[in-house]
Amino acid sequence: MASWTDVINFVRTRYEVLEESDGWLRFRLTGPRDRTQQVTVHHLPDLDGGAWLEISSPVGRADAIDLRSLLELAGTAAIGGAAVVDGVALLKHTVPMEDLSIFHEFERPLKSVVARADAFEHQLTEADEF
Template sequence: MTTWTDVINFVRTRYEVLEESDGWLRFRLSGPRERTQQVAVHHLPEHDGGAWIEISSPVGRADEIDLRHLLELAGQSAVGGAGVVDGVALLKHTVPLEDLSIEHEFERPLRSVVARADALEEALTKSDEF
């Protein structure tokens, strides 16, 4: 059984952690052409009998991008959906924590969400703010 502590330890040993609390981590991944991308992993409360993990990565400030275009582009991706939290447009994906294979069911979607969010940020804002 995979625990939230397992996820925390996995992230700490592989990535530059920027912020951390009991229920979430924010860290940075390197991307192509010297770009970087922030990502947050949240431990979600029990739902449908089990805990979940949400992976989210910012795309841009919601009031500075074309949100309809973001939704159209996000809809083309195999992982993630678009949302806005605290004025920031995000690409988000959730996975169940119980029996989670960190290598396949966490790391792979994590990298996919981050790569897609970075590409969307570049396309929609022409910047690398996040």
């Protein structure tokens, strides 16, 4: 089982960390066409009897995008769901930490959420703000 410390160390060695606290990390990934995408991973301890990781990546400012279109786009994805937090539209996904394989059960969904959020951001805003 991977620990929160393992996740932090994994992220620090692979990505540009922008901000960090005891319970979350915000970092940047580089994608195609020199686009970048921010992502935040929150440690959710003792949720339903076990710890979870919440992966979220911004799509755009909620008041500046068509939220219905975002929901329709998110509905086509096998991973992640749409949410609005503090005025920012996000794609979010959670993974349990119990028996977590960082490479298969964290990095794969991480990259999928980030790629979809970036594609949705491009489609809905034609920008690369996040």
